[in-house]
Amino acid sequence: xxxxxxxxxxxxxxxxxxxxxxxxxxxxxxxxxxxxxxxxxxxxxxxxxxxxxxxxxxxxxxxxxxxxxxxxxxxxxxxxxxxxxxxxxxxxxxxxxxxx
Amino acid sequence: xxxxxxxxxxxxxxxxxxxxxxxxxxxxxxxxxxxxxxxxxxxxxxxxxxxxxxxxxxxxxxxxxxxxxxxxxxxxxxxxxxxxxxxxxxxxxxxxxxxxxxxxxxxxxxxxxxxxxxxxxxxxxxxxxxxxxxxxxxxxxxxxxxxxxxxxxxxxxxxxxxxxxxxxxxxxxxxxxxxxxxxxxxxxxxxxxxxxxxxxxxxxxxxxxxxxxxxxxxxxxxxxxxxxxxxxxx
Numbered sequence: 001x002x003x004x005x006x007x008x009x010x011x012x013x014x015x016x017x018x019x020x021x022x023x024x025x026x027x028x029x030x031x032x033x034x035x036x037x038x039x040x041x042x043x044x045x046x047x048x049x050x051x052x053x054x055x056x057x058x059x060x061x062x063x064x065x066x067x068x069x070x071x072x073x074x075x076x077x078x079x080x081x082x083x084x085x086x087x088x089x090x091x092x093x094x095x096x097x098x099x100x
Numbered sequence: 101x102x103x104x105x106x107x108x109x110x111x112x113x114x115x116x117x118x119x120x121x122x123x124x125x126x127x128x129x130x131x132x133x134x135x136x137x138x139x140x141x142x143x144x145x146x147x148x149x150x151x152x153x154x155x156x157x158x159x160x161x162x163x164x165x166x167x168x169x170x171x172x173x174x175x176x177x178x179x180x181x182x183x184x185x186x187x188x189x190x191x192x193x194x195x196x197x198x199x200x201x202x203x204x205x206x207x208x209x210x211x212x213x214x215x216x217x218x219x220x221x222x223x224x225x226x227x228x229x230x231x232x233x234x235x236x237x238x239x240x241x242x243x244x245x246x247x248x249x250x251x252x253x254x255x256x257x258x259x260x261x262x263x264x265x266x267x268x269x270x271x272x273x274x275x276x277x278x279x280x281x282x283x284x285x286x287x288x289x290x291x292x293x294x295x296x297x298x299x300x301x302x303x304x305x306x307x308x309x310x311x312x313x314x315x316x317x318x319x320x321x322x323x324x325x326x327x328x329x330x331x332x333x334x
Contacts, residue, residue, distance in 0.1 A: 007150050010176035014167060014184050015157035021188035022217045025195025026202045026210055034200055037329055044328020045321050046197045046226055047293050048300035049190060050284035052320035053219070055301035057277040059308055065274050072278035076285040083125050085285075089278030094271030 064100075068093040108234050109204035111213060115237020116244070123224050123242035127249040129275040130220075133161055134253015139261020141254075144171045148258045155254035159218070159247050162187040166313060187314035193321050194222040198239070201229050205236060216243025220276075223283040230287075295331045300324030 001009070032038055058066050072089030076082060134155065141151040146168070158164055163184045170180035195202070195214060202210050213236050221242030228238050287293075300320040307316025 004147075006175045007146070008153070010167075010180065011150060011154045011157060013176050013181055014154070014163060017181055017184050018158050018160050018163050018188045018191070019215060021185065021191035022195060022214045023211055025192040025197070026199045026214060027195075028192070029196050029199030030203055037332065039200075040332035041325045041329050042197045042200075044293075044296035044331075045193055045325035047284060047287050048296050048324025048328075049193060049197075049317065049321045050223065050280050050287065051297045051300045051324065052304035052317045053280045054277060054284060055320075056304045056308060056316060057280075059305045061277075065277065068271065068274040069277050069281050072274075073281040073285050076282035080286065082279060082282040082286060085282035086126065086129070086275055086278045089274050089281075090271035092271070093274040094269065097269045097271070 064093060064096040067096070106200045106204055106234075109201050109236065110234060111205055111209050111236045111240070113237065115233075115235025116241035117237070118233075118235070119221065119225065119238040119241020119243070120245045121241075122228070122238065123221055123245045126220055126224075126275075126279060127242075127245040129272060129279075130161075130246055130249040131253035131256070132270075132272040133276070134250045134255075135257035135261055135264060136253075137161060137164055138254040138257020138259075139264075140165065140168055140257075142258055142261060144168045146171060151258050152251065152255055155251050158184075159216070159250060160184075160188060161250070162314065183313070186312060186318070189314065189318040190219075190321065191217055193318070193325075194219070194226075198222065198226060198229070201234070202236060209236070213240050216240060216247055218243055218246050220246055220279060223280065227283065227286060292328070292331055296324035296328040299327040 054069065058069060068089040071092045072085040075088040076085035079085070137155065138151055141154070141164075142148065146154070154164055154167075166183045166187050167180055170177050170183070194217060202213065205213065217239065221239050224242050225233065225236075225239040284297075300323060303323045304316050304320035307319050311319065
């Protein structure tokens with residue numbers, strides 16, 4: 001197979017694997033009845049995904065990025081606006097870079 | 101989940117428009133990530149056409165950046181595909197979380213809607229479904245906005261990436277983590293979220309040391325889910 005064909009085969013397989021992960025969760029859940037226990041699991045898992053992404057990023061980032069993240073969380077708590085929170089986080093990070 | 105909370109779920113164009121409006125502004129911030137991907141892909145020897153086709157069909161920043169690490173070896177490598185699977189596993193969890201609403205749709209509609217499932221439109225539509233949204237178009241519209249911006253960014257990156265320099269000086273690098281932090285705060289319901297969150301954060305951070313990339317988030321989400329069940333049944 002030519003290098004070009006191999007590359008496209010790889011991209012196609014990547015797309016297939018990723019699409020498989022996108023549809024698998026809902027398909028699996030057709031097999032379960034949503035009891036209050038399953039509901040508690042799903043709700044906790046939802047917030048856990050977000051917290052895990054943020055915690056993982058914080059552990060791998062510096063003071064600048066983490067201050068920005070903290071400010072975004074604080075603005076969200078105060079205003080309930082995710083756009084406002086993201087804008088505030090960006091402003092902190094940009095200002096930090098310009099002033100440093 | 102009460103039946104009334106998931107009754108009358110539908111997929112309409114009006115919902116798609118709401119999704120585009122809700123995630124449009126955040127989606128614009130995906131463009132710089134796309135530029136970074138396009139530039140990195142060219143640097144790794146992926147051709148411009150291949151890079152753009154990859155963004156169009158895979159549509160996953162995590163999977164695509166991870167794949168670049170393998171690109172100079174023999175293709176298609178099993179290790180590459182396993183890594184793509186690992187970073188994609190959180191989609192399975194997000195799909196399961198949205199299942200109470202999604203599974204009210206016919207299977208063809210569901211399979212179509214889920215083709216654009218991503219972190220940001222998951223967060224947005226889960227939040228909306230928890231309130232009063234009943235239209236899966238919300239997920240689709242957000243996903244389309246993200247996907248279009250991802251492709252625009254990738255294309256710019258492929259063409260001009262090397263000449264744009266470091267985008268971090270505009271604070272763009274913190275957009276996604278700020279967004280997820282904001283959504284986590286927005287979803288916070290009180291005491292019942294404390295244990296899952298602490299467990300998830302601890303597992304995610306420890307997992308960075310012991311696990312291959314991506315698996316720490318999956319393990320943290322499962323551990324947080326189990327913690328939630330234990331709290332629920334204490």
